[in-house]
Amino acid sequence: MTPTITTLYGLLAAALVGLGLYGLLTQPHPLRKILAFNVLGGGLFLVFGVVLRQGATAGFPADPVAQAFVIIAIVVALAGTALAVAIMLRLFAETGRVTLRPEPPAPGDGKDADS
Amino acid sequence: MTGPGFIELGLIMWVLVAAIWIHVARATFAAAVGFIAFGLLLGLVWVRLGTVEVALTQAAVAIVTGVLLLSAAARMRASEEAAIPERPGPAMRSLIAVLCIVVSVAVALVMLLESPPRQPPSPLPAGMSAAQDAKRAER
Numbered sequence: 584m585t586p587t588i589t590t591l592y593g594l595l596a597a598a599l600v601g602l603g604l605y606g607l608l609t610q611p612h613p614l615r616k617i618l619a620f621n622v623l624g625g626g627l628f629l630v631f632g633v634v635l636r637q638g639a640t641a642g643f644p645a646d647p648v649a650q651a652f653v654i655i656a657i658v659v660a661l662a663g664t665a666l667a668v669a670i671m672l673r674l675f676a677e678t679g680r681v682t683l684r685p686e687p688p689a690p691g692d693g694k695d696a697d698s
Numbered sequence: 699m700t701g702p703g704f705i706e707l708g709l710i711m712w713v714l715v716a717a718i719w720i721h722v723a724r725a726t727f728a729a730a731v732g733f734i735a736f737g738l739l740l741g742l743v744w745v746r747l748g749t750v751e752v753a754l755t756q757a758a759v760a761i762v763t764g765v766l767l768l769s770a771a772a773r774m775r776a777s778e779e780a781a782i783p784e785r786p787g788p789a790m791r792s793l794i795a796v797l798c799i800v801v802s803v804a805v806a807l808v809m810l811l812e813s814p815p816r817q818p819p820s821p822l823p824a825g826m827s828a829a830q831d832a833k834r835a836e837r
Contacts, residue, residue, distance in 0.1 A: 588706050592743060593809030595710045599717055601802025606721045608794045612781040614726045614771055618733050621763060622717050625740050625756075633809060636747050645748065654755045661759045668770045681777045682784060 593633040599626025613671050613681050617664055624660045628653055706746065713739045726771040726778060734764030 603623025610616050631653055639645040675681050716736035723729040737760020744753035786794070 589747070590809060591706060591710060592747060594806050595713060595743070597802050597806035597809055598714060600805050601798045602717050602721065604801055605795055605798040608798070609786055609791050610721070611783075611785040612726060612778060614767065614774060615721075615729060618720050618726075618729055618767065621733060622720060622736065625737070628752075628756075629740070629743065630805060630809070632744060632747050632749060632752065635749075639748075650749050650752055653749070653752050657752070657755050657759050661763055664763050665766060668766055672770055672773065675774050675777060679777075681774060681781060684784070 589633055589636045592629065592636075596626045596629035596633055599623070599629065602626070614668075617667050617671075620667075621660065621664060624656075628656055631656075709739065709742055709746065713743060725775075727768065727775070730764055730767040730771050733767060734760055737761070737764065 599622055603619050603621075603626055606619025607616055607623060610619055631649070635646065635649050635653075671681060674683075713736065716732055716739055719732040720729045720736060723732055738757055741753045741757035741760065744750075744756055785791075
C-alpha cells in the first residue's frame with residue numbers, strides 16, 4: 584500500500600530534521616555546522632516531497648510546479664553552502680581561526696607559522 | 699507490492715546511518731565523504747517518491763556540495779582541534795537533544811496525521827472506482 588511507504592519516508596524526513604537541528608546546534612566546527620545544515624535542509628525538502636506525494640495519492644495529479652520549487656530550494660541551498668564555505672575559508676585565511684570569539688582558544692594559535 | 703519492501707527499509711536505514719555518520723565522524727573530511735553518500739541515498743529516496751527530476755538535482759547537488767566541503771575540510775584541517783572547546787557542555791547538549799526530539803516528533807506527527815482521504819475524488823464511474831479501490835487495497 585503506497586501511503587504506508589510514503590509515511591515511512593515522512594518519518595525518515597522527521598528524523599533527518601531532528602538530527603540536522605541537533606548537529607547545527609551542538610557541533611563546534613563551522614564546517615560541521617554547514618554539514619548539519621545540509622542534513623536539516625535535505626530532511627525539510629523530503630517533508631515537502633512527502634506532502635506532495637500524499638496529495639498525489641489522494642487523487643490529485645502530481646504538481647510539477649511544486650517539484651520545480653523543490654529543485655529551486657535544493658539549488659539555493661547549494662548556493663548558500665558555497666557562500667558559507669567561502670566566508671569561512673576567508674576567515675580562516677585572515678585569522679587562522681574559525682571562530683568569532685574575541686579571545687583565541689589557544690595562545691599563539693595560527694601565529695607560530697609566521698614568526 | 700505488499701507493504702514497505704526491503705528496498706524501502708534498507709534505503710531508510712542507510713540514509714539514517716549516513717546522517718548519523720556525518721555527526722559522529724571524528725574528522726571533518728570523513729564527514730564530508732559521508733555527506734556525499736547521504737546526498738546520493740537521498741536522491742534514491744526521491745526516485746522512490748516518483749520525482750525523478752528532483753532526484754537528479756539532488757544527486758548532482760550532493761556531489762558538488764560534497765566536493766566543495768571536501769576541499770574546505772582539507773584546507774582547514776589545522777583548525778579542527780581548536781574548535782573542540784567550543785562544544786556545549788553535556789547538560790546543554792542533552793537539553794538540545796530533548797528539544798530536537800520534540801521537533802522531530804512534531805514533524806513526524808504532522809506526517810502521520812496528513813493521511814490521504816479514504817475516498818479520493820474520482821470522476822470515474824462507480825464500478826471502475828471500486829476496481830481501483832480493490833487494486834489499491836491489495837497493493
